[in-house]
Amino acid sequence: MSIDFGRAYEIFIENWSLFSYGIQNTLLFAIVGTVVGLVLGLITGALRAIPEDPMDSLPVKILKKLAKWIVGFYVWFFRGTPMMVQALFFFYLLRPILGWTGFSAGLIIISVNTGAYMAEIIRGGIQSIDAGQSEAAKSLGMTTFQTMVSIIFPQAIKNTFPTIGNQLIVNIKDSCMLNAIQVTELYFQSSSVAGSNMKFAEVYFLEMVIYLALTTIATLILNAVERKINKTKTVTIKENCA
Amino acid sequence: METVIQVQHLKKHFGDLQVLNDIDFEINKGEVVTIIGSSGSGKSTLLRCINLLEIPDGGNILYKGTDILSGKLPLTTYRSKVGMVFQSFNLFANKTVLENCMIGQIKVLKRSKEEAQKIAMQHLEEVGMQNFADASSTRLSGGQKQRVAIARALCMDPEVLLFDEPTSALDPEMVGDVLEVMQTLAKEGLTMAIVTHEMQFAKDVSDRVIFMDKGVIAEQGSPQKIFENPEQDRTKQFLSRYFDR
Ligand SMILES: Nc1ncnc2c1ncn2[C@@H]1O[C@H](COP(=O)(O)OP(=O)(O)OP(=O)(O)O)[C@@H](O)[C@H]1O
Ligand SMILES: [Mg+2]
Numbered sequence: 001m002s003i004d005f006g007r008a009y010e011i012f013i014e015n016w017s018l019f020s021y022g023i024q025n026t027l028l029f030a031i032v033g034t035v036v037g038l039v040l041g042l043i044t045g046a047l048r049a050i051p052e053d054p055m056d057s058l059p060v061k062i063l064k065k066l067a068k069w070i071v072g073f074y075v076w077f078f079r080g081t082p083m084m085v086q087a088l089f090f091f092y093l094l095r096p097i098l099g100w101t102g103f104s105a106g107l108i109i110i111s112v113n114t115g116a117y118m119a120e121i122i123r124g125g126i127q128s129i130d131a132g133q134s135e136a137a138k139s140l141g142m143t144t145f146q147t148m149v150s151i152i153f154p155q156a157i158k159n160t161f162p163t164i165g166n167q168l169i170v171n172i173k174d175s176c177m178l179n180a181i182q183v184t185e186l187y188f189q190s191s192s193v194a195g196s197n198m199k200f201a202e203v204y205f206l207e208m209v210i211y212l213a214l215t216t217i218a219t220l221i222l223n224a225v226e227r228k229i230n231k232t233k234t235v236t237i238k239e240n241c242a
Numbered sequence: 243m244e245t246v247i248q249v250q251h252l253k254k255h256f257g258d259l260q261v262l263n264d265i266d267f268e269i270n271k272g273e274v275v276t277i278i279g280s281s282g283s284g285k286s287t288l289l290r291c292i293n294l295l296e297i298p299d300g301g302n303i304l305y306k307g308t309d310i311l312s313g314k315l316p317l318t319t320y321r322s323k324v325g326m327v328f329q330s331f332n333l334f335a336n337k338t339v340l341e342n343c344m345i346g347q348i349k350v351l352k353r354s355k356e357e358a359q360k361i362a363m364q365h366l367e368e369v370g371m372q373n374f375a376d377a378s379s380t381r382l383s384g385g386q387k388q389r390v391a392i393a394r395a396l397c398m399d400p401e402v403l404l405f406d407e408p409t410s411a412l413d414p415e416m417v418g419d420v421l422e423v424m425q426t427l428a429k430e431g432l433t434m435a436i437v438t439h440e441m442q443f444a445k446d447v448s449d450r451v452i453f454m455d456k457g458v459i460a461e462q463g464s465p466q467k468i469f470e471n472p473e474q475d476r477t478k479q480f481l482s483r484y485f486d487r
Contacts, residue, residue: 054297055317132332136391139293140346140398141322150345154336 008202015193022189023210029178029185030171030218033110037171038157038164040111041118044071045156046148048119049126053144071119078116084177086113091181102181110175114167121163125156158229165222169215186210244271246306246402246433247292247324253300254287261287263457265301269402269435274428276444277437278468279454280480285437288454289404292435293326306401322350325395329407331387333379333394339366340375343394351398358397365393369423385416389423402433409440441484445469453477 012019047067056064078086091105129152137147157164176187186207194203245268252265261284269275277285290296292303294310294317305323308315334342343362347353353361366372369389374382379390388408395403408424409417421443428434428447438444444451444465451468453461453476461474469485472478 055294130330130332132328132330133334135295136326136328136332136334138295139321139324139326140394141318141320141350142346143318146349150349151334151336158336 003201003205004199007199008206011193011197011199011202012206018189018193019186019206019210022184022186023214025184026172026175026186026214029106029110029175029183030168032107033114033171033175034164034168036111037114037118037167040115041120041122042153042157044074044115044119045122045126046152047071048075049123050144075116075119078113079120082177083109083113083174084180087178087181102178102183105181106175106178106183109181110171110178114171117167117170118164121160121167122156125160126152128159129155161226161229162222165226168218168222172214172218173211243273244306245269245304246271247435248304248307249288249292249301250304251301252288252291252298252303254284254291254296254298261457262291262298265457265459267452267459267462269433271401271433272431273433273449274447275435275450275452276448277435277452277454278439278441278444278480279460283454284457285454286406289326289406289435289437292404293321293324295326318350322346322398323401325398325400325403327388327391327395327403327405327408329410331384331391331411333382333387333391335380337379338375339371339377339379339382339390342379342390343397346394347397362393362397365396366390368396368426369393370419383416384412385419388412388416388420392420392423392427396427402435403427405434405436405438407437407439409438439484441469441481453480455480 047064048071050064052061052064087106087109090109091100091102094100094105133151133155134147137151142150175183175185178185179188179191182188190203190207194200197203247269249265249267252262253260254262265288267275277288279285287296291298298311303310305315305320310317310320333339334345337345340359340362343366344355344358347358347361348355363372363375366375369392371386371389371393374386374390379387382390392403392408405424409420412420417440421440424434424436425443425447436444436447446465448465450462451465452459453468453472453474455476461468461472461477468477469481472481
């Protein structure tokens with residue numbers, strides 16, 4: 001029971017094109033999943049967090065209730081079942097209608113799955129913002145939509161950025177579940193390399209090192225971005241002539 | 243005299259609590275109306291109803307003769323005409339001082355960026371905050387925030403400005419700066435309704451003082467009448483807490 005590191009390195013070099021294709025896809029699925037998931041989360045999280053406005057007409061009130069109910073179901077379902085099962089289920093369920101490939105199905109599944117987590121993150125972020133922010137926007141005559149986009153979302157994203165960023169890390173790793181619908185991401189590629197040369201421990205060791213490298217780099221980038229958005233603009237304030 | 247806001251038989255309750263009970267009053271153009279009264283008497287709720295941040299249960303609110311609850315006047319248009327200055331400032335935390343003053347002009351009044359900036363700078367100058375235009379709004383002191391909040395409201399060219407205890411959250415040494423700005427606005431003829439606990443200020447700037455008690459207007463009149471010759475015992479009682487006499 002030992003790992004032949006020299007052999008592992010050789011395998012890495014010999015199969016670089018396979019690994020690099022896998023890495024590209026893993027990053028593609030992780031990034032698309034996180035970004036599209038964030039957009040979905042902003043919409044659904046906002047629908048869930050919007051308080052009832054007494055000025056709403058009855059149809060609007062009913063629509064809001066309905067939207068809250070649908071979003072609640074969405075979050076409940078996608079957070080409560082494994083992504084791999086979701087991928088298999090929807091891939092086969094919708095293939096006759098959509099004729100989609102595992103690749104496009106995978107992109108949609110990871111986005112919709114991430115969206116369910118983002119919805120909860122964003123809802124929490126929105127609810128933590130002082131009600132005075134949207135009251136001030138309303139008092140200027142801004143619409144709910146303008147208020148959300150210009151005032152509430154930027155603050156909610158800033159306040160929850162570490163948690164949002166964490167979803168990218170999760171997605172780098174969890175995209176491996178999409179191998180079930182033949183997405184050629186890093187895990188899928190590693191498994192075929194392992195199957196062809198029978199050096200399982202070496203190949204999976206390599207795979208782990210690559211995942212660690214990807215998540216470490218992503219973490220460093222996220223930390224840098226976080227520092228940047230937390231840095232309030234420092235301006236030299238000229239003498240106060242009030 | 244033109245009436246800007248006419249409140250008729252206004253009623254509002256929260257649960258079992260009747261907060262406003264048959265309120266009638268008007269705000270005329272160019273007038274400074276101050277609203278005084280003890281904590282919980284419904285002053286904030288009254289202002290919030292006028293701006294439709296709370297929806298009245300009964301009665302009417304007319305803006306220049308149009309019922310604002312009838313749907314004839316778009317809510318956003320109405321709100322842009324009726325500015326609000328909050329006790330807790332509520333500056334947009336993700337925006338700079340200048341951006342705070344521009345966003346309403348751009349999004350609601352559809353002014354160009356250049357025009358909005360020019361107007362914003364004029365009003366920031368008016369409140370003595372022009373040198374802080376690029377500062378993050380979260381970095382200011384309370385008094386500075388409130389002056390920016392006033393400038394932000396002025397940028398919308400409001401017909402009337404509602405103030406809900408604009409100095410209550412301020413350190414004592416900041417109160418004067420804000421009151422001074424408001425005093426200047428009053429002199430310039432801006433129509434204002436001000437909820438305040440600053441009795442000396444109310445006495446100095448008001449054209450009319452409204453004393454609220456337990457959800458009703460107990461007494462109203464000129465500052466001389468309310469502060470020097472109140473008719474009602476509850477007015478006297480309330481004022482005696484502010485003025486030793
Ligand atoms: N959203 C709300 N839900 C329930 N009760 C409320 C709500 N807003 C206000 N109240 C209650 O209504 C009453 C009047 O409140 P309001 O804020 O209008 O008083 P106020 O005159 O402004 O008092 P203060 O001088 O303390 O600001 C209070 O008893 C308050 O607790
Ligand atoms: Mg109040």
